[in-house]
């Protein structure tokens with residue numbers, strides 16, 4: 001079950017071109033470079049050997065996650081931007097138990113990737129598809145989460161929750177599903193734009209070529 005966590009991370013920064021170890025790469029291959037939270041499939045490239053995925057230890061269980069889903073588990077870890085600076089404020093949190101964490105990340109990434117493509121390659125059929133995605137997003141997420149429009153992205157948004165999780169007593173974390181299970185992470189468009197651009201040029205090519 002995936003919901004936002006502030007787990008300890010073995011890498012101090014989340015980055016697209018993270019270099020997996022040989023055994024990690026082998027395991028990624030066996031799992032088809034598929035995120036175990038949102039189902040996204042990465043395509044490894046020389047400059048991005050992990051395809052934007054990495055292993056995260058969630059309560060002693062290793063999961064292969066895309067960078068967006070791994071950030072949802074490592075809230076206190078900053079993301080490395082293209083400019084070289086680190087961004088701690090990489091998303092926001094909402095209460096939305098009806099929609100899975102994976103579905104939220106999947107649809108926000110699809111919208112973002114196809115919108116970037118559409119901007120440079122105006123195409124009517126694609127525009128219609130993006131509209132359908134947006135409507136699904138509105139229907140499934142925004143309408144069910146009345147608090148989304150009022151939440152502003154600021155440091156306290158992630159930070160407050162992260163410290164609550166980090167310093168929660170063990171008895172509480174034993175029942176973490178009941179306590180935190182309805183919270184969801186929404187990755188920030190701007191912070192992840194370089195990651196999404198890379199995925200657009202790799203994983204999204206088959207979708208785009210149909211337009």
Ligand SMILES: [Zn+2]
Nearest residue numbers: 035038066069
């Ligand atoms: Zn994912």
